[in-house]
Amino acid sequence: MSAWNRGRVLCLCCFCLAALAPRAFGQAAPQVVASIVFRIEGPTSEKALREFTGLREGLTFPSAAALAEFLDKTRRTLLATEPFKDVEVLDEPGPLVDGKVEHEVTLVIVAGATLIPLPDVSYDSNQGLLLGFQLHFTDAFGTLSDWFYDNYVIENGDGAELGAAGWDIHVRAEDIFAAGLVWRVEFELQNEALDLWDRGTELASWKNDLLVATLDTKIPIGGLWYYELEPGFAAQFDTADMMGNGACPNDYSGPNYRQAIRLGEVEWKDDFRSGYEFRLEHFLQVEDGESGPALDNEISATARCYLPWAFLDYYARLRAQADFGRYPTDLGKYLRGIEDDSMPGKAAVFLNQTLGIDLGLPRRICDLQLHPFFDIGSELPPNRPWDARADIRLGAGLDIIAFTDLLPGLVFRCTYGLDLGSSDPFADPEILFDTSMSY
Numbered sequence: 185m186s187a188w189n190r191g192r193v194l195c196l197c198c199f200c201l202a203a204l205a206p207r208a209f210g211q212a213a214p215q216v217v218a219s220i221v222f223r224i225e226g227p228t229s230e231k232a233l234r235e236f237t238g239l240r241e242g243l244t245f246p247s248a249a250a251l252a253e254f255l256d257k258t259r260r261t262l263l264a265t266e267p268f269k270d271v272e273v274l275d276e277p278g279p280l281v282d283g284k285v286e287h288e289v290t291l292v293i294v295a296g297a298t299l300i301p302l303p304d305v306s307y308d309s310n311q312g313l314l315l316g317f318q319l320h321f322t323d324a325f326g327t328l329s330d331w332f333y334d335n336y337v338i339e340n341g342d343g344a345e346l347g348a349a350g351w352d353i354h355v356r357a358e359d360i361f362a363a364g365l366v367w368r369v370e371f372e373l374q375n376e377a378l379d380l381w382d383r384g385t386e387l388a389s390w391k392n393d394l395l396v397a398t399l400d401t402k403i404p405i406g407g408l409w410y411y412e413l414e415p416g417f418a419a420q421f422d423t424a425d426m427m428g429n430g431a432c433p434n435d436y437s438g439p440n441y442r443q444a445i446r447l448g449e450v451e452w453k454d455d456f457r458s459g460y461e462f463r464l465e466h467f468l469q470v471e472d473g474e475s476g477p478a479l480d481n482e483i484s485a486t487a488r489c490y491l492p493w494a495f496l497d498y499y500a501r502l503r504a505q506a507d508f509g510r511y512p513t514d515l516g517k518y519l520r521g522i523e524d525d526s527m528p529g530k531a532a533v534f535l536n537q538t539l540g541i542d543l544g545l546p547r548r549i550c551d552l553q554l555h556p557f558f559d560i561g562s563e564l565p566p567n568r569p570w571d572a573r574a575d576i577r578l579g580a581g582l583d584i585i586a587f588t589d590l591l592p593g594l595v596f597r598c599t600y601g602l603d604l605g606s607s608d609p610f611a612d613p614e615i616l617f618d619t620s621m622s623y
Contacts, residue, residue, distance in 0.1 A: 226295020
């Protein structure tokens with residue numbers, strides 16, 4: 185055989201090997217969503233589903249496994265965020281066209297109730313008995329936007345005789361798709377009372393009315409990175425200094441701005457969460473009051489993770505924050521088992537740890553979970569040096585969570601927490617009970 189013929193044979197062999205290489209080494213052909221079929225029982229629109237899920241014709245994945253994971257995540261997200269009775273995502277692979285496998289994806293939606301009134305009967309040992317009314321308008325007008333109205337009256341506040349100790353009116357609309365982004369609008373008007381205590385000494389006590397209005401969205405900036413912005417307005421008025429020592433904020437009004445950089449993603453897998461998130465946040469409030477303009481600056485850094493395994497889900501949150509405003513805040517709200525008003529300060533660090541345990545009850549009854557927790561944190565007190573024995577706070581207890589199919593999305597929660605640094609932790613436990621459409 186001549187050198188010319190040998191060269192031709194060698195080239196032919198190389199060409200055949202190149203053609204067979206993807207099959208020989210298991211390289212998968214790209215998978216493309218060629219068509220989408222919607223089967224919807226309810227008001228939800230196709231346009232809203234496309235925007236919410238990101239599902240569109242031409243969407244390409246490197247492998248069938250990657251496509252299957254995307255479709256399964258789509259199903260889980262829809263079930264976790266909307267009170268649908270059922271969601272199915274069906275995949276029908278088709279022929280190989282131009283080196284790509286074409287798929288027909290069918291999205292089956294069975295809507296549940298969209299207008300959901302709920303009596304709001306809650307108890308918080310930090311405040312008292314809360315009686316009110318909630319109205320949830322989910323999938324509003326078929327847009328997958330959620331509208332929420334809530335009002336309540338605190339009927340027994342902090343040892344007071346039965347009677348109104350405060351009230352709150354809250355309106356929120358979220359998951360609003362506009363300009364390629366997802367928005368939330370929120371308005372709240374409340375009458376609140378706040379007492380701050382430090383090692384048994386009352387530092388401040390005041391009552392006031394507070395109005396807050398915000399608009400927020402998040403902007404993807406690549407991968408799992410997001411920039412969040414929230415411009416708003418706040419006004420505090422009719423402030424009454426209950427102690428008369430000048431330690432309470434003055435009336436004020438002015439714009440505010442909250443921004444954050446976020447990395448990571450947390451998603452629902454059945455009734456457990458999975459994933460991680462890091463968040464760096466800055467908040468600025470302009471306070472134009474009787475004593476002149478002032479700025480309330482706050483920065484915080486938060487890391488949280490969720491690690492589900494079988495019937496368990498370990499999750500933790502680490503948070504550090506510093507407030508450069510003029511007045512200390514109630515930091516005990518970040519530690520379960522610790523009274524909210526017993527940790528005044530302007531800087532603090534917290535670690536919350538929880539182990540979720542699914543008891544495995546049949547879902548037709550409820551999904552009952554026990555969440556034992558252990559929290560540790562410390563604040564920088566406003567009027568004295570830091571003391572490790574007094575200012576490192578430990579809390580422990582149990583969350584009981586019940587997801588029920590009586591109404592998709594309805595969650596009951598009860599918390600029993602103990603202050604482990606107290607001489608008698610059982611004498612004054614922190615007890616919470618509430619009913620909501622989210623957890």
